[in-house]
Amino acid sequence: MxxxxxxxxxxxxxxxxxxxxxxxxxxxxxxxxxxxxxxxxxxxxxxxxxxxxxxxxxxxxxxxxxxxxxxxxxxxxxxxxxxxxxxxxxxxxxxxxxxxxxGPDPRSIEDMGDKQRARAIAEAAGVPTLPGSRRFAAEALDGLEAAAAEVGYPLLVKATGGGGGIGMRRVDAPEQLRAAAAGTQQLAAKAFKDGTVYLERLVPRARHVEIQVFGHGDGSAVHLFERECSVQRRFQKIVEESPAPGLTAALRARMAEAAVSLAAHQRYRGPGTVEFIVDADTLDFFFLEMNTRIQVEHPVTEMVTGWDLVQAQIRLAAGCHVPVPQHAIERRGAAIECRLYAENPAKNFLPSPGPLKRFRMPEAMAHVRVDTGVREGDAITPYYDPMIAKLIVWGEDRGAALARLRQALAVAEIDGVRHNLAFLQAVAGHADFVAGRVDTGWVERTRAELLGAAAGVAA
Known part of the structure; x- marks a missing residue:
């Protein structure tokens, strides 16, 4: 090539x-x-x-x-x-x-892109799944209430062809169900050209933990350990790390085995991510979805394994990939990634396009990595995702990585647009995050406290 x-x-x-x-x-x-x-x-x-x-x-x-x-x-x-x-x-x-x-075989993309079909494939591969419903076509909601009663409340209405949390709605009671389903159908039809939805049981205190897999395309696959992605706003991640705090070795092994089983079942080719919901109370885990591409947060895995996932992906596609056995893949230390966005946390994280009048990041070195597509003087346009940069740090253990993250965030400078730098500093310093006590609803529950701390940082 x-x-x-x-x-x-x-x-x-x-x-x-x-x-x-x-x-x-x-x-x-x-x-x-x-x-x-x-x-x-x-x-x-x-x-x-x-x-x-x-x-x-x-x-x-x-x-x-x-x-x-x-x-x-x-x-x-x-x-x-x-x-x-x-x-x-x-x-x-x-x-x-x-x-x-x-990338992977188009069939894998098609199978995993249909979220309900992906659930069925995961079940066939022996991967635990949450109770869910059949699909409901656009403007066809007959039987919705009966399906919801079988799934159980609280539940989520999800777009069959969706991703990234787009259009997902929580429903706590039957009287909210029809409006939520209709709203998701309308948004899904616009975003994905597919207005079908399905219902899935909601885990009230859910952690989002994903396994990085790499399939060889021949029915064999390996994993490169897990990433914790529970710090989210609007169902989208802003902080990721590896290892995931507080999981037992046995649980990590079971999740990795399930992810590899799914990748092997699909004869998956290249890097992919099997995402799981982990019940923060019981530590039971359930299949969420599989992303058939390189992930935004792939640098976290690269920092702890030494792999270059993009180079490996290209080598495999070019036919010069040599499979690495699972026992040869080791994780060392801990890594954390923060996503810096041009957005206003005080206004529900709305995008804030404009010129980057000042953009200074910590110097890249062995244990500090900055991935960006912009420079000082560039503009964050209103047309695309408002990411400014990803800041990734590594440490011998999670405590060292956290200390390095706080240092790196403290020297970063952004001006000209509203941004989430101070908000991320507030997250990195919060007692819950430091202790690893977060779930996907944590940012929303703690938002007022985090905004207050961010205002103090910015001052």
Missing amino acids: KRILIANRGEIACRIIRACQALGIATVAVYSEADAQALHVQMADAAEPVGPAPAAQSYLDGERILAAARRHGADGVHPGYGFLSENTAFARAAEAAGITWI
């Missing part, structure tokens, strides 16, 4: 370019009109515009992107995360065009 087109932008596009440079592979960037001067465009060996700023007319236009790949003689296409990374039609179109798809 000599040239790879990166069908993405921002931080992940820059990350993939660095991996390609390390492997001696040329890169082709694509960009929208809003990203003409973006960092990923300047880092790549070649670049081509693919349309106006709205993603639907540029980064989601698979035909334009594949046409660019053909014009530049790209051997492969890497989708990163988001956008077209889990789009089965795009993956198949790339393969049909004779371009190597740097």
